[in-house]
Amino acid sequence: MDLVWKNIGSLDNIPVQGARRLCFGHRGRPIAVFRTGEDRVFALIDECPHRKGPLSEGIVSGDAVTCPLHNWTIDLTVGRAFAPDEGGTPTLPVRIVGGEVHVGLPLAAEEAA
Amino acid sequence: MNMISDPRERLVVIGNGMAGMRTVEELLKHEAGQRYRITVFGAEPHVNYNRIMLSSVLAGDKSVDDIVINSREWYDDNDIRLFVGDAVTAINREAKTVTAASGLSVPYDRLLIATGSRPVAPPIPGLGLPGVCAFRDIADVDKMLAAARTHKRAVVIGGGLLGLEAAWGLKQRGMSVALVHLMPTLMERQLDAAAGQLLQRDLDRRGIAFFTDGQTEEILGVERAEGVQLADGRCIPADLVVLAIGIRPNIDLARAAGLDVNRGIAVYDDMRTCDPYIFAVGECVEHRGQVFGLVAPLWDQARVCAAQLAGDETAAFAAQALSTSLKITGVDVFSAGALMAADESDDEITLRDDSRGLYKKIVLRDGKLVGAVLYGEVADGQWYLQLMRDKADVSGLRERLVFGRAFAEAGSGEPMGPDFVAMPDDAQICGCNGVSKGAIVGAIRDKKLSSLSEVRAHTKASASCGQCTGLVEGLLAFAAGVDAKPAKKTLCDCTDAGHDEIRQAILTQKLKTMQAVRAAFGWRKPEGCHKCRPALNYYLLCAWPGEYRDDSRSRFVNERVHANIQKDGTYSVVPRMWGGLTTPAELHAIASVAEKFNIPTVKVTGGQRIDLLGVKKDDLPAVWGDLNKAGLVSGHAYAKGLRTVKTCVGSEWCRFGTQDSTGLGVKLEKMCWGSWTPHKVKLAVSGCPRNCAEATIKDLGVVCVEAGYDILVGGNGGIEVRVTDPLVRVATEEDVLEHTGAFLQLYREEAHYFERTAPWIARVGIAYVKKRLVEDAAGRRALHARFLHSQSFVQEDPWAERAKGADAHEFAPLPAFVEA
Numbered sequence: 001m002d003l004v005w006k007n008i009g010s011l012d013n014i015p016v017q018g019a020r021r022l023c024f025g026h027r028g029r030p031i032a033v034f035r036t037g038e039d040r041v042f043a044l045i046d047e048c049p050h051r052k053g054p055l056s057e058g059i060v061s062g063d064a065v066t067c068p069l070h071n072w073t074i075d076l077t078v079g080r081a082f083a084p085d086e087g088g089t090p091t092l093p094v095r096i097v098g099g100e101v102h103v104g105l106p107l108a109a110e111e112a113a
Numbered sequence: 114m115n116m117i118s119d120p121r122e123r124l125v126v127i128g129n130g131m132a133g134m135r136t137v138e139e140l141l142k143h144e145a146g147q148r149y150r151i152t153v154f155g156a157e158p159h160v161n162y163n164r165i166m167l168s169s170v171l172a173g174d175k176s177v178d179d180i181v182i183n184s185r186e187w188y189d190d191n192d193i194r195l196f197v198g199d200a201v202t203a204i205n206r207e208a209k210t211v212t213a214a215s216g217l218s219v220p221y222d223r224l225l226i227a228t229g230s231r232p233v234a235p236p237i238p239g240l241g242l243p244g245v246c247a248f249r250d251i252a253d254v255d256k257m258l259a260a261a262r263t264h265k266r267a268v269v270i271g272g273g274l275l276g277l278e279a280a281w282g283l284k285q286r287g288m289s290v291a292l293v294h295l296m297p298t299l300m301e302r303q304l305d306a307a308a309g310q311l312l313q314r315d316l317d318r319r320g321i322a323f324f325t326d327g328q329t330e331e332i333l334g335v336e337r338a339e340g341v342q343l344a345d346g347r348c349i350p351a352d353l354v355v356l357a358i359g360i361r362p363n364i365d366l367a368r369a370a371g372l373d374v375n376r377g378i379a380v381y382d383d384m385r386t387c388d389p390y391i392f393a394v395g396e397c398v399e400h401r402g403q404v405f406g407l408v409a410p411l412w413d414q415a416r417v418c419a420a421q422l423a424g425d426e427t428a429a430f431a432a433q434a435l436s437t438s439l440k441i442t443g444v445d446v447f448s449a450g451a452l453m454a455a456d457e458s459d460d461e462i463t464l465r466d467d468s469r470g471l472y473k474k475i476v477l478r479d480g481k482l483v484g485a486v487l488y489g490e491v492a493d494g495q496w497y498l499q500l501m502r503d504k505a506d507v508s509g510l511r512e513r514l515v516f517g518r519a520f521a522e523a524g525s526g527e528p529m530g531p532d533f534v535a536m537p538d539d540a541q542i543c544g545c546n547g548v549s550k551g552a553i554v555g556a557i558r559d560k561k562l563s564s565l566s567e568v569r570a571h572t573k574a575s576a577s578c579g580q581c582t583g584l585v586e587g588l589l590a591f592a593a594g595v596d597a598k599p600a601k602k603t604l605c606d607c608t609d610a611g612h613d614e615i616r617q618a619i620l621t622q623k624l625k626t627m628q629a630v631r632a633a634f635g636w637r638k639p640e641g642c643h644k645c646r647p648a649l650n651y652y653l654l655c656a657w658p659g660e661y662r663d664d665s666r667s668r669f670v671n672e673r674v675h676a677n678i679q680k681d682g683t684y685s686v687v688p689r690m691w692g693g694l695t696t697p698a699e700l701h702a703i704a705s706v707a708e709k710f711n712i713p714t715v716k717v718t719g720g721q722r723i724d725l726l727g728v729k730k731d732d733l734p735a736v737w738g739d740l741n742k743a744g745l746v747s748g749h750a751y752a753k754g755l756r757t758v759k760t761c762v763g764s765e766w767c768r769f770g771t772q773d774s775t776g777l778g779v780k781l782e783k784m785c786w787g788s789w790t791p792h793k794v795k796l797a798v799s800g801c802p803r804n805c806a807e808a809t810i811k812d813l814g815v816v817c818v819e820a821g822y823d824i825l826v827g828g829n830g831g832i833e834v835r836v837t838d839p840l841v842r843v844a845t846e847e848d849v850l851e852h853t854g855a856f857l858q859l860y861r862e863e864a865h866y867f868e869r870t871a872p873w874i875a876r877v878g879i880a881y882v883k884k885r886l887v888e889d890a891a892g893r894r895a896l897h898a899r900f901l902h903s904q905s906f907v908q909e910d911p912w913a914e915r916a917k918g919a920d921a922h923e924f925a926p927l928p929a930f931v932e933a
Contacts, residue, residue: 006929013927017640017666020927033927037640054682057670059643066643068670068678073643 003093003104008033011041011101019056019065021046026105031092032056033103034076036063042076043094043103049074049087121150124422125211125221127201127366129155131164132395132411133227134183139419141191146423151193152219154211157250158198160185164250165408165545168275168440171254171282204370206388223390223422226367226378230360230396230406239332245354248279257355261286264352268292268341270329272299274439276357277312280321281441283355290320291349293327293341295358303437303448307465308472308488315444315470318823318839320802324349362397362404377404382429384418394418400430407435412547434501436494436544443838443879447494450501451476451484459483462515468841469883475515480508490880493517495581499540533591542588543581548574553585557592565589605644610634612648612865619656627653627664648866651753654789655861658903665920671751674923675911676733679726684733686725687750688740689786692760692778692798693721702743706736720757720795722748733924738916746910753867754789755796755857758782759807763800763817772817774800777846781815781853787907788857788900791864791873796853809837812870813856815849818842822849826856826882827874835871838879841887855886855893858900 006024014020014035022031032046032055040063046056053069064082066073073082079091093104124140126133133153140146155161161183169175188195199213204224212218232247234240244264246256260267261283269280272294284290298309299316313323328344332354340350362377373379373387377399384392394414396405405411410432420428436449453476454461460477469489475497476484481504485497496518500507507514513521538551556562556571568585569575575585603609608631610618615630624630627649631641641649646667653661665673676684688703703723707715714726728736737747750756758781761767763774778798785796797808798815808814810830814837816823821844825837840856843849859882864873874882886893915924 008927008929013922015666015922020922023926023928051680054678057674057678059646059667059669061640061642061646062638064642069680071643 002107004107005095005102005104007097008101008103010099011035011039011096012099014041014101017060019058019060021054021056022103026090026092030054030056031103033094033101034060034065036060036076040076041094041096041101043092044074044076044079045089045092047089048072049081049089050085055089119150121148122222123220124149124151124223124225125219126151126153126225126227127204127211128225128227128229128395128397129153129157129159129161129195129197130227130229130395131161131182131408132229132415133225134161135412135415136225136227136392136394136418136422137191137193138183139415140422143419143423146419149223149422151191152221153188153193153195154199154201154213155195155197156200157252159251160188160195160197162251165440167248167251167254168278168282170251171248171257171279172285173282177251177254201366204366204391206370206391209390221390223392225418225422226386226391226393226397227395228363228366228397230362232356233359233361234356235329235358237329237332239334239338240356242332242334242338242354243336244334244338244352245332245356248275248355248357249360257283257353258286260353261288265289266291266351267353267355268349268351269355269357270341271357271359272296272323272325273302273357273359274300274437276355277316278440279355279357281316281319281444283353284319284321288353289322291322291324291351293324293329293343293349295326295328297326299323299325300437300439300446300448303452303486304446304488305452305474305486307463307474308446308448308486311470311472311488312439312444312446315839316441318802320804360396360406362399364397367393367397375399375402380430382417382431383421383426384414384430385421392418392421400432403432405432407437409433409435409541409544409547416547434498436498438491438494438544443836445487445489445491447485447487447491447497449485449494449498450482451478452486453484460511462511464515468887469880470839473515473517477507477511477514480506482507482514490517495541495544495584498544502541503537533588542584543572543574546573548572550588553588554592557589562589563593604648605642607631607636607638607641607645608634615649616652616656616862619652625653625657625661627667651789651791651866655903659906672753674730674733674920675747675749675751675915676728677751681727683727683729685750686728686733686736686740687718687722687748688745689748689782690722691782692758692775694775694779695722699743699745702740702745706739709739710736712736718750718757720750721759722750722757724750731925734916734918734921737912741910741913741916747912749786752789753792754787755782755785755794757795758785759795759797759811761798761800761805763798767800769803770800770817771819772800772822774798774806774815774817777815777817777822777849778806780846780850784850784854784901784904785857787909788861788904789907790857790861791866792869794857794860794870810834811837812860813837813853815853821845824849824852824856827870827879829869829871831869833871835875838874838882840879840883851893851897852886854900855896856882858896858903859885861900861903862896 017037019032019034030046034042046054048055048067050072053067055065057068058065063076064073072085080088095102163180163182166180199215201211201213203212210218210220232249246253267283267288267290269276269292280290280292298306299312330344331342332338333340333342338354342348364374364378367378368374378393378397380393380398380400386393395411414430417428417430434450439446462475464473471489474486482500510521536550540550542550553572553574562568575582630649650664650667671677676686710732712725716724718724758778760775760778764770794812796813797806797811799806799808800817808816810828814825821842823842824840826840828837829835
């Protein structure tokens with residue numbers, strides 16, 4: 001899949017066990033970039049599968065975030081809700097280059113062509 | 114219906130009330146009960162309901178549906194013919210038939226009379242006026258509720274159990290209530306003079322006006338009731354007059370049928386009347402010269418009568434010692450047996466503590482307990498009652514008995530707490546429903562019950578007033594064994610430890626970081642979860658003020674960004690208005706901010722301040738900066754901390770105000786703002802007992818009176834409305850501040866995270882809170898000092914810090930730099 005990589009700046013801009021929402025979205029949906037207590041970084045569409053709550057405002061524990069609206073907990077590594085809840089939110093690829101975070105946006109088929 | 118082909122005997126029950134239907138329920142439990150074809154007549158147009166809970170319906174604690182005992186389906190399922198709204202008018206003993214008002218005539222083989230009682234109506238002029246009613250059935254309650262909606266003043270005649278509950282219910286419904294009582298003290302048949310006076314004092318403080326020694330001469334009025342005229346010349350205006358001076362057995366039907374009657378329908382020990390085919394139970398009967406107005410003996414009668422109907426000729430009724438309690442929230446009264454020494458050979462032992470509102474009296478005769486009157490603390494009531502019923506020799510406990518069970522048994526080497534092994538099976542656990550230990554244990558074991566609600570559903574134990582809930586829970590643990598014990602309440606799924614042990618370890622082991630706590634208790638998830646992290650963060654903050662650094666990443670978003678997230682992801686902003694006071698300059702600033710940032714909704718809150726709703730997150734720091742310039746600071750409307758201090762205008766403006774309630778509210782708010790607490794905290798100060806600031810549903814409320822300040826705690830206006838418990842009356846504003854600081858600190862140090870003051874006090878008991886805050890003055894001052902110490906680290910406006918740039922990452926989204 002073709003990607004456009006966006007540089008969103010230093011990892012230090014993202015709080016440990018926290019997240020930032022980005023100025024740009026993906027196909028009209030907001031993006032959140034998470035940083036865990038162990039400095040793992042994940043990018044997800046910033047919408048809880050339940051009621052589209054802003055996951056970027058949730059509490060991050062381990063590799064999971066809990067939505068602030070109704071306490072659904074989402075696995076950051078795959079974007080899926082933990083049981084008994086069901087559903088998911090799309091994840092986006094992330095890479096760290098020289099301490100800076102890049103988020104990869106998939107190109108639509110016609111854009112790639 | 115073809116009665117000829119039905120081989121069953123015909124049982125007809127006159128009266129669809131509690132005693133009659135309980136007898137039917139008991140009968141259905143017997144296999145032999147199947148031999149009856151049952152027909153029930155009820156004069157009221159309802160299914161069978163719990164009459165004792167009518168006062169809870171009146172007070173708004175329960176709905177009519179809540180107090181239904183048996184639904185229509187129950188009658189159908191058990192093949193019982195029910196005729197409601199059709200009173201039986203005649204019994205023909207020759208023909209063995211009953212005839213109802215509708216003309217319906219039904220033959221019987223066995224007849225059960227359970228016609229109950231009716232209110233005593235003395236010959237007072239004006240009784241027939243609209244606006245006068247009794248307090249006996251659902252129709253009466255409907256009349257009272259209708260009057261409460263459209264009228265203001267109620268007078269209740271009668272200061273017994275029923276009258277007091279009626280008065281309290283009407284007060285809860287917003288009426289101003291006066292109570293007229295013939296005798297010098299209230300509930301004189303159940304309470305001695307001292308307890309009766311304490312009760313009057315407490316209810317007087319809650320706004321009920323008393324006219325004791327009051328003989329009602331006439332109910333005044335032309336179109337409807339307008340007032341009550343007393344014999345001594347006093348006249349009380351009234352829109353509603355409730356007559357609650359007593360009940361009298363309903364015996365007309367039985368008398369007309371030629372049955373033996375005295376005050377009630379005479380019954381033998383087997384619950385038969387003088388006609389062996391006719392039984393009688395409930396408030397309509399007289400047994401060995403005694404008539405019955407409380408529910409417990411009715412259950413015994415029902416059981417005996419059902420056993421007799423099922424063919425057990427040995428079943429016999431014997432009246433037992435009875436206890437009384439009053440269903441008024443926050444007023445704890447218990448009485449059983451003798452109220453005072455009958456002669457010089459009896460002993461009375463009395464304990465009285467006015468500051469705690471506590472009174473206990475026990476009466477001893479020949480080394481045995483024969484009476485107990487408890488006021489303010491009634492937990493030991495059932496224990497005293499059991500000692501009386503067992504006719505236990507208590508001479509060895511004599512000096513300690515009045516101090517209650519725990520103390521008496523601690524001194525005697527007896528086991529602490531209820532000893533369920535030694536407890537006899539017939540020991541009564543639930544006084545309202547007459548359920549014994551044996552019945553509960555049997556049901557738990559046979560039906561494999563594992564929760565309180567199941568035990569309630571199957572046995573009815575603790576299903577009425579709820580006072581014995583603790584005992585029933587204890588029995589559940591005892592009988593169901595370790596397996597079915599309710600799971601221990603842990604902090605969260607990460608640990609097996611509970612709140613209290615973690616808080617204690619934080620202090621004793623000097624744990625000062627979340628990692629240290631998690632390591633000490635072997636947490637299953639190294640970083641914890643969204644449940645334990647906010648709790649641990651709070652516990653550490655509370656334990657180590659000034660030392661532990663708040664972890665914003667462990668806070669819920671509202672507390673992290675100091676605003677309330679709304680469902681669309683925008684935020685609301687509520688500046689503090691001290692005691693609900695504001696100024697033109699502040700209002701200008703709020704108006705300008707709303708216009709400048711296109712804030713869509715501006716609303717006045719229930720806590721006397723202004724909410725700006727729909728603020729975009731990026732705008733928050735600038736909004737706060739502008740508000741700060743006008744002197745407005747965060748109202749912490751998002752915090753588990755002090756929210757508002759609601760006040761009325763008090764003596765500065767109001768013609769009823771007794772103290773400067775607004776000024777005191779401002780002082781309280783200045784002392785308490787910024788504090789972190791287990792859950793949100795709301796205060797209020799009312800300038801007089803009219804209580805315009807609604808102080809009685811706040812976490813801590815102050816009601817000013819001429820003599821000082823009543824401090825009330827543990828109220829809640831949320832999902833489960835709870836009225837405050839009175840804590841203490843103090844003389845000065847300084848006392849109010851000290852008690853408030855100490856109360857908040859006790860709550861901060863001992864409540865579980867996420868537990869409001871109402872459930873916390875319900876859990877630990879108001880007596881405990883009084884012990885810490887009222888009886889222990891040195892302890893109170895120490896708590897207050899710890900509160901002020903903690904406050905010295907937190908009273909900085911979080912908005913000002915962030916308007917100046919703190920935590921900027923929380924508010925602005927991240928831009929993309931260059932294409933990578």
